[in-house]
Amino acid sequence: MREANFDGIVGPTHNYAGLSYGNVASQRNEGAVSHPRAAALQGLAKMAFVASLGIEQGYLPPHERPHLPTLRRLGFRGSDAALLAEVARSDPTLLARVSSASPMWTANAATVAPSRDAADGRVHFTPANLRAMFHRSIEPAVTARVLAATFPDANRFTHHEPLPAAELFGDEGAANHTRFDGPDGKGVHLFVHGRSEREPDAPRRYPARQTLNASEAVARLHGLDPSRTVFARQRADSIDAGVFHNDVIAVGAGRTLLAHEHAFAEREKTLAALRERIPGLAVVEVRMAEVPVETAVRTYLFNSQLLERPDGRLALVLPVESREDPAVASVVDRIVSDPANPIAEAHFLDVRESMRNGGGPACLRLRVPLEDAELAAVNPGSRFSPGQHATLEDWVRRRYREDLRAADLADPSLLVESRDALDELTRILGIGSVYDFQR
Ligand code: SUG
Numbered sequence: 001m002r003e004a005n006f007d008g009i010v011g012p013t014h015n016y017a018g019l020s021y022g023n024v025a026s027q028r029n030e031g032a033v034s035h036p037r038a039a040a041l042q043g044l045a046k047m048a049f050v051a052s053l054g055i056e057q058g059y060l061p062p063h064e065r066p067h068l069p070t071l072r073r074l075g076f077r078g079s080d081a082a083l084l085a086e087v088a089r090s091d092p093t094l095l096a097r098v099s100s101a102s103p104m105w106t107a108n109a110a111t112v113a114p115s116r117d118a119a120d121g122r123v124h125f126t127p128a129n130l131r132a133m134f135h136r137s138i139e140p141a142v143t144a145r146v147l148a149a150t151f152p153d154a155n156r157f158t159h160h161e162p163l164p165a166a167e168l169f170g171d172e173g174a175a176n177h178t179r180f181d182g183p184d185g186k187g188v189h190l191f192v193h194g195r196s197e198r199e200p201d202a203p204r205r206y207p208a209r210q211t212l213n214a215s216e217a218v219a220r221l222h223g224l225d226p227s228r229t230v231f232a233r234q235r236a237d238s239i240d241a242g243v244f245h246n247d248v249i250a251v252g253a254g255r256t257l258l259a260h261e262h263a264f265a266e267r268e269k270t271l272a273a274l275r276e277r278i279p280g281l282a283v284v285e286v287r288m289a290e291v292p293v294e295t296a297v298r299t300y301l302f303n304s305q306l307l308e309r310p311d312g313r314l315a316l317v318l319p320v321e322s323r324e325d326p327a328v329a330s331v332v333d334r335i336v337s338d339p340a341n342p343i344a345e346a347h348f349l350d351v352r353e354s355m356r357n358g359g360g361p362a363c364l365r366l367r368v369p370l371e372d373a374e375l376a377a378v379n380p381g382s383r384f385s386p387g388q389h390a391t392l393e394d395w396v397r398r399r400y401r402e403d404l405r406a407a408d409l410a411d412p413s414l415l416v417e418s419r420d421a422l423d424e425l426t427r428i429l430g431i432g433s434v435y436d437f438q439r
Contacts (some may be wrong), residue, residue: 001114001185002054003253004375005365005380006150008109009392009425010040011062011101012418015404016356017093021208024242024297025358032356036101037400039353041393043104043364046349048389050317050365053347054310056375057384059392060150061425063142064435066099066415067068080180081412088410097135099409105359107175107247107365108136109143111218112367114179115124117187119223122158125151125373125402126218129162132209136163137358142434149431151368153377160221163214168197171182171214174366174371175245178252187369188277189229192246192264193252194239201265203239210245225228228277232270238262244298247362249296253306256342257313257334258284260302262293282341290331299328303360306343307387312426313344314416319360323348381430399424411413 018030050059068080071094076083087095103109111324113124127143131135140162151157163169180190193215194208213233219229234246239368243249250259255278257271264270275281286301296302304318316336322328332346351361370378379386399421401414408414419437426434433439 001371002056002183002375003369003389004058005050005305006058006060006106006368007365008060008104008106010036010043011065012036012400012421013065013099013404013409013414014039014101014104015096015099015406015409017096017100017406019097020133020244020358022239022242022244022309025356025359028279029198029356031406034404035402036404037396037402040396040400042351042353044389044392044396046317046351046361046364047384049347049349050307051313051384052306053307055307057360058150058368058378058382059384059429060109060146061199061429061431061434062101062422063103064138065101065418066095066139066409067106069436070098079134080415084410084412084415089201089235092406095409096406098138098436102136103139103143104354105363107363108173109366110147111174111177111367112368113222113224114187114385115371115418116185117179117224118188120158122156122223123151123370124131126160126221127162128171129165129169130172130201131165131167131170132172132207140171145434146431149434150379150382154189156374163217167301168211169214169217170211171218172208172209172245175247175363176210176215178250179369180252180257180274180281181254187228188274189219189224189383190252190274191219191229191231191430193231194234196233199233201236202419205240206242206244208234208239214215217335228274228439230270230277233265235265238293243293243294244358247303248300249293249302251302251304251306251362253314254308254342255280256282256284256306258302258306258343259294260286260291260293261288267281269353270316284335284341284343285333291327294433295325297326299325299332300355300360301328303362303364305361314342316346317361319355320348320352320353332377379429379431381428395421395424395428
């Protein structure tokens with residue numbers, strides 16, 4: 001089994017609308033001019049880099065934006081152009097909400113369980129309902145179609161419905177889930193939530209997006225062995241400092257966990273539960289005195305990809321912002337040079353366009369652990385290859401605008417350009433008609 005990373009391709013309407021309360025970068029950059037072409041090329045460059053480390057890499061397409069079916073569902077009428085003009089006039093924030101390129105952050109697309117950990121021996125996918133933020137709550141229907149087209153073989157891949165979109169079942173997908181290697185080749189699954197009915201301590205300032213009820217439901221749906229699951233709550237004060245998903249403060253792979261000491265509400269209990277189930281677990285902790293939570297949020301040190309290379313070494317792929325902070329840079333040096341953990345290399349990549357919306361390297365990818373036969377059953381055009389990479393770069397250069405401002409979202413030609421671009425993309429990837437405008 002190997003872990004494939006499926007990155008979201010940044011969409012043509014990538015912009016900064018300040019839509020995510022509790023996501024510090026999103027709020028700070030509200031109204032800034034975005035650069036969709038550069039954003040998409042940065043994302044593709046990251047995918048090519050990860051592939052160059054010997055890691056299996058895949059593509060998930062952007063969604064149709066602005067999403068006119070949502071606006072029509074909300075009562076707006078008329079031709080596409082008239083409707084856009086009316087929404088832009090009466091509710092520009094709603095227009096921004098249906099225009100976000102947020103599906104790029106595929107760590108929130110779904111939660112995945114590998115076949116060897118599932119009771120029925122299939123790979124399981126549950127698209128996240130993303131109910132916490134309206135602009136993200138419109139993603140699951142298309143995400144479900146995209147996943148079904150990317151992993152089409154029903155004998156190998158099971159696609160569940162998203163959980164009910166109620167507060168009780170708020171689900172943000174794999175950003176709050178980590179699979180470790182447990183004994184006898186099977187996994188141990190860590191699910192992290194921000195909120196639960198059973199535990200009183202909740203953040204005061206910012207919303208806790210993932211609930212325990214949702215994590216438990218996903219574990220059940222995926223047929224995981226209850227003795228190999230650990231449920232842990234995030235520290236409320238960390239959420240209030242901008243840790244809106246667990247992957248902003250912890251990352252794990254294989255038998256290694258890299259986490260800030262303020263990641264979990266019950267730190268000792270959580271680490272003990274993991275150690276008990278994962279023989280030889282290496283816990284690399286970063287102390288508050290070295291890197292305060294605010295700095296972790298600003299630099300996204302923990303929103304790095306922890307990747308197992310074919311020779312077994314672990315590589316960290318971090319955002320360049322982490323190298324620019326001296327304290328964080330020296331922590332990374334310390335981790336990489338310490339023989340007590342298997343993290344052997346660090347690479348700093350530029351995904352600044354996504355970072356300004358609070359999306360680092362780890363947000364941009366969905367991890368899908370696959371056996372060889374399952375990998376062979378993936379839709380071929382969705383897998384990285386040098387040829388596909390060149391085709392996609394060319395597609396972005398031809399189709400994407402250089403920059404975008406809030407007012408541009410009302411431009412009917414942006415809608416047409418985006419649909420034409422996505423129509424071509426579905427042919428490049430060979431995933432069929434997944435968009436509303438194609439059906
Ligand atoms: O849901 N930002 C995304 C970032 C998601 C990051 N994902 C992970 N941590 N896995 C969010 O908050 C901002 C959009 C805007 O403000 O324009 C946004 O949706």
